[in-house]
Amino acid sequence: MPRHSIQPTRSCRRLTLLNSSLSGYGWHSTLDTAFAPYAAEGLVPARIVRVYGDLCDAATASGPVRAGIAPITSSDPLKWVCTGDWAALDLGGDPFLVRALLPRSTAIVRNTSTRRSEGQVLAANVDHAVVAVSLAAELDLGRVERFLALAWESGAQPLVVLTKSDLVPDPALGHLLADTEAAAPGVQVLAVSAVTGEGLDVLAAILSGTTSVLLGQSGAGKSTLVNALLGEEPQQVRAIRDADGKGRHTTTTRDLLPLPGGGVLIDTPGLRGVGMWDAESGVAQVFAEIEELARECRFHDCAHTAEPGCAVLGALEDGTLPQRRWESYLKLLRENARIAARTDARLHAERRREWKRRAASGRASAEAKRGGRTPR
Ligand SMILES: Nc1nc2c(ncn2[C@@H]2O[C@H](COP(=O)(O)OP(=O)(O)OP(=O)(O)O)[C@@H](O)[C@H]2O)c(=O)[nH]1
Numbered sequence: 001m002p003r004h005s006i007q008p009t010r011s012c013r014r015l016t017l018l019n020s021s022l023s024g025y026g027w028h029s030t031l032d033t034a035f036a037p038y039a040a041e042g043l044v045p046a047r048i049v050r051v052y053g054d055l056c057d058a059a060t061a062s063g064p065v066r067a068g069i070a071p072i073t074s075s076d077p078l079k080w081v082c083t084g085d086w087a088a089l090d091l092g093g094d095p096f097l098v099r100a101l102l103p104r105s106t107a108i109v110r111n112t113s114t115r116r117s118e119g120q121v122l123a124a125n126v127d128h129a130v131v132a133v134s135l136a137a138e139l140d141l142g143r144v145e146r147f148l149a150l151a152w153e154s155g156a157q158p159l160v161v162l163t164k165s166d167l168v169p170d171p172a173l174g175h176l177l178a179d180t181e182a183a184a185p186g187v188q189v190l191a192v193s194a195v196t197g198e199g200l201d202v203l204a205a206i207l208s209g210t211t212s213v214l215l216g217q218s219g220a221g222k223s224t225l226v227n228a229l230l231g232e233e234p235q236q237v238r239a240i241r242d243a244d245g246k247g248r249h250t251t252t253t254r255d256l257l258p259l260p261g262g263g264v265l266i267d268t269p270g271l272r273g274v275g276m277w278d279a280e281s282g283v284a285q286v287f288a289e290i291e292e293l294a295r296e297c298r299f300h301d302c303a304h305t306a307e308p309g310c311a312v313l314g315a316l317e318d319g320t321l322p323q324r325r326w327e328s329y330l331k332l333l334r335e336n337a338r339i340a341a342r343t344d345a346r347l348h349a350e351r352r353r354e355w356k357r358r359a360a361s362g363r364a365s366a367e368a369k370r371g372g373r374t375p376r
């Protein structure tokens, strides 16, 4: 043993032992360091499986537990606990409590209608965002690009899965794969079929040991894919009784599903929709080659409309940049700008209310001073 090596302490060894049984849930050694201070306080690592009301279900090394989340509530929805979070649990009392969340590596955020904040996290610590696209309908590349923008924005690595490949004969399938690849730079595109099993082993190998989410339109074949990856019968939807015992029932699917080869799949109903949006940097990543072209324009503030030396117009003219892709890029930028403007307007209105409130309380206290009354 090298002279300067440090012998693990007992608690350190215990922690490693504990967390190794969480590795099936995606725990990896870099989390050991982040968790060490909590381990020193006697807290236990866990992965959040689902959240409902002020309770959550979590996976620990010694099995599933239910815990209260009250100690970590926040006025900022971005800090609310969500499926996929790594948490520090206090198992010392009744009820068990979530004391802290580890910093998130990635987050899938949806815009909310709440006045106070811009987003709500739907899933945390996701490595792969799998965009499922059905080959049963005509391939809509604009929609693929839109999903990819959301996927990139989360910080996770996107992956496109063309489902139901059994419905498309071979030469056509090759073209569809090539078209999708051209619309998805930096993204692996796979054809899969739950009927023939094509591509499933490759997909399982990519997702193995990581945390993934499935995105895609209704009917894209996501549930079928989940079942194929889990190697089980269709997901049971089950009703669970709320802990307050008042008879309210919550129908839940299982939100965080351990994969047979290690790693987990997060499949929450909220995640499936396309409602989440605000993905400016995501758009830039989907259309990386356009951003690159724009950097080659003669004028750095080129609007790519009629400027001399415009690399984008040049590429459109010689066909290296397809017109469809350019228009899709502009459309997504416009859509994003509208959302950004709405968010700005909301923040602006909030700020104005706050100024008015302060001005009013300032006036009240000035009047109070003059009149010798105490401000209310
Ligand atoms: N031929 C063929 N059909 C498939 C395949 N995968 C799914 N389907 C069919 O496609 C339909 C939709 O599949 P689902 O898995 O329910 O789609 P989903 O994306 O989960 O839909 P939502 O739950 O509405 O989001 C079903 O009728 C499936 O049987 C496949 O690989 N081949």
Ligand SMILES: [Zn+2]
Binding pocket: 294, 297, 298, 302, 303, 304, 305, 307, 309, 310, 311, 312, 313
């Ligand atoms: Zn230009």
